[in-house]
Amino acid sequence: MATLKTQLKQAVEAAAQQLGASIEAVIQETPAGKSGDYGTPAAFLLAKTLRQNPAAIAAQLAERVALPEGIARAEAAGPYLNFFVDAGTFVRNVVQTRPGFPHQPDKVIIEHTSVNPNKELHVGHVRNVTLGDSMARIFRAAGYSVEVQNYIDDTGRQAAESLFAVRHYGRVWDGVQKYDHFMGEGYVALNADPEKPSFQEGISAMLHRLETGELRGEIEAIVHAHLDTCFRLGARYDLLNWESDVVGSGFLSQAMNILEASPSTSHPAQGKFAGAFVMDVSAFMPGLEEPNVVLMRSDGTAMYAAKDIGYQFWKFGLFEGMKFRVFSTDPDGHEIWTSHPQGEPDTQRRFGHAAEVINVIDTRQEHPQKVVAASLGVAGHPEQERRSIHLNYAFVTFEGQTISGRKGVGAKADDVIDDAIERAAVLFILKEAASERDILSADETNEAARRIGVGALRFAMLKSEPTRTLDFRWEQVLALNGDTAPYVQYAAVRAANILKKAAAEGFSPDGADWSQITELELELAKVVSRFPDVVTTSVRVHSPHVVAQYALDLATAFNGWYNARGDDGKPATNVLQSPAGLREARLALVERLRAAMEETLGLLGIEIPSAM
RNA sequence: GCGCUCGUAGCUCAGUUGGAUAGAGCGUUAGCCUCCGAAGCUAAAGGCCACAGGUUCAAGUCCUGUCGGGCGCACCA
CATH class of the missing domain: 3.40.50.620 (HUPs)
Structure with a gap:
């Protein structure tokens, strides 16, 4: 099924056709503070051929455009043509649609x-x-x-050097140390050895043995x-x-x-x-x-x-x-x-x-x-x-230094992973002790710490463009708050907790009354609806950072909604306290958000812990 | 020197195919747990989008040039 944006694009293009011009229309979300939910600057494109000013054209488009289901009305805002969605219909569509991509033959x-x-x-x-x-x-x-x-x-020189080093120095593996670390030590020693130039013959012989x-x-x-x-x-x-x-x-x-x-x-x-x-x-x-x-x-x-x-x-x-x-x-x-x-x-x-x-x-x-x-x-x-x-x-520097495998400068991946998990575990246990939530078993705690630590590490590596040089700094890469995986994971865990609590009280998403949906839910659903575009863009530009940024958007939107307060200063979106009908609709939306965060993080190879 | 790449807030980064008032996080400051978990939220301060031209109704985004950073230009891998 075509997405709402696609339908709007086609509708605008059809209306332009009626006015006598064919264009490629762009549909975008309206900037904050502007009226409407989606808009198009299509009138600018028509101005030249129709020889009228863009505002007049936008007004004509507003009259002629056929509104897809879920769009309440269209209105010209100066040269822009803006669309107002019907909140209930829009949110219901988002909740009930799980976007999938057709199979690609390639x-x-x-x-x-x-x-x-x-x-x-x-x-x-x-x-x-x-x-x-x-x-x-x-x-x-x-x-x-x-x-x-x-x-x-x-059959490369590096492998030959490591194998040569083991033999030359008579090194013996203890069977405990990780084998690649053991081999690496010999390699670093060999390259620090002032007599290395005299080893060339031996290394060449090793290279030859590798080739056989x-x-x-x-x-x-x-x-x-x-x-x-x-x-x-x-x-x-x-x-x-x-x-x-x-x-x-x-x-x-x-x-x-x-x-x-x-x-x-x-x-x-x-x-x-x-x-x-x-x-x-x-x-x-x-x-x-x-x-x-x-x-x-x-x-x-x-x-x-x-x-x-x-x-x-x-x-x-x-x-x-x-x-x-x-x-x-x-x-x-x-x-x-x-x-x-x-x-x-x-x-x-x-x-x-x-x-x-x-x-x-x-x-x-x-x-x-x-x-x-x-x-x-x-x-x-x-x-x-x-x-x-x-x-x-771009390559990675380590605390400002150029990494050199030969000289042994830079952090080992295994150590970094250990450290990331360790940091997550420490915070996890501290928080567990400070809150009233259920105490998890040691296995469950370790698994949660693993997901959080590895997630933080992966996310730090992925959140910006690959073309940017990345300086690995411990506090930045392994941070557990701010623009990080734990931020998103935390939002997803809270969403899951709402669902758990609702189920315990006997509520389910069935029986939603979408007419009670408010602007707050609409904003949330809009972010969810962007998912297919995000995946498409990521594939086109060959970079996961688009997905990482989107994961942050999802979590920010959810946290904002979760903490929203009314004019009276009281929580405005508490699901369990919502009136019947709205409660079920919100429950369904929370589940949709949780699934969206899980799916998005999944694209980055990041899992959500059961608790945080 | 040539090629590629980057230059956006004090720092680290987003910014879609050119579209409306350039956005986050960290840090700083001031607030928010008597209603679903504060790894959270709200707000303030902080910008000549490196600089100069150009194209366009419209440029952080496209073109040209300049300056600055990084990387590459082996009968290495």
Whole structure:
């Protein structure tokens, strides 16, 4: 069913048609203090063709416009045409409608996390994981089928250095410490070692052993440790793709063979690129001093970007042949698959074959990502080039310092999560002791603290635009009041408590008398009705921050309504004390709000605790 | 130098496809629990939307330039 705004848009456009002009009408909420609930500046657009002043046109539109159900009247306010909704009808529609999105035929692959398997995650990775995971949830809500992939760079230098360090220093894992932390310590020590330059041969040997796959088990142990951290953050995955498998499946050479045929690529015989295989990307990246990027080195080895190109081709279903098997099970019981040389062929075309690919990678990788997209264009796949999206986010600094995994500067993700939960737990217990509400069991308390702490962390990572640099500061990121997840969670808990209390007293939403609805409820329902637009916008701009801001709007609206006072200074909206009919209508609205907050936070991977 | 990106209240940030008087939070100040939970609410103070031009009936939003911050410009990943 078309939303009210859509109906209004069509009605205005039809009225404009009657006046002899066709336009694209914009419907917006009227600013506070202006008359009406929704309005349109459509008359401005008609002024030129109709050669009349906008105010006169608005008046004519007001006469001719056919009012959809729920709109009481239309009125010109100067050049604007404003609509007045019938509060009861509007609120009833909002309460009784649960917006859903039609199924989208396009499959979307979202790659995120992709942390080097050589040391533990730090706060910068938390931004990546929460962004990608939330984007996946939002795209699913918008009707797309989504496949979440995590790329394992198992043949990279970082992994080789960590594995070398363990052997070189004779380090022994105690079986207790988180394995990625253990490996990370060796890596940091190695990079602080003044003798490191003399280790090059040993590291190269390790790199070679990685390429043969004989050390895969050690890398898998690190990946398992990484996934544990990501699970704590609420992230979920469908498939792990290993670099060695991408190369082993021949995608690298297939991609290079295709690019070979393009006039954009060449093998310079002399100059600084003599012997290498290069691609001219000047058409895609204007302003580069050097238009050529190296794909294959003169010694025949592949640059990182070249491997990524083969992988991207596979994501779009242009290459086939990787084998897969189950890797592990996530906390919800869903299987996570992995590429593997001994896996089964993907005869069902279960993985890959995407119409759109979103790579969540920080902004420093913008150039290589452009090269990857450009290669699709060079190979004659402009549609896939266009739908190769680099969701780039600015890096995270830690208390003003640049994070360096090599030097070990920056907070570990596991520590941050622990701290966030700890802070929530402390406040939770303090409040429990100070109030008269029921004391929760230890398990329930821990679960509530977990939801609040992780929620606060995720929300802090998501609430502003990804393009903004984010300085991680403890008091700001783990704050439990203000523009935070706990603020929204708290509102949802209060809504749930009203419903619980009403049920205990035998009231239900049945028997609502919508004619008693007031302006206070109308304002609340208007915010709820924005949900579909919010999801659509978030998908369009590829950013969850739109959803996060909306969650705050929902909670603010609810809190404002909840605390509203009449002229006599007494509470104006107490549900249980409301007259029969209005009480039921308010109850239904409170339930709708609660559900909206739960659904909205759910898109951000944030759960609501049973109490706060 | 070139490319990308950001510049909105003391600080951290929203601001939809250009539309009516630019909004939050933190902090500051003053209030609100004898009616569903104060992690909450109400109010005050705080703005040349970096600057200068331009397009438009209309610009925080689009274009050009300038200034300032960040990032990137490897036969690293």
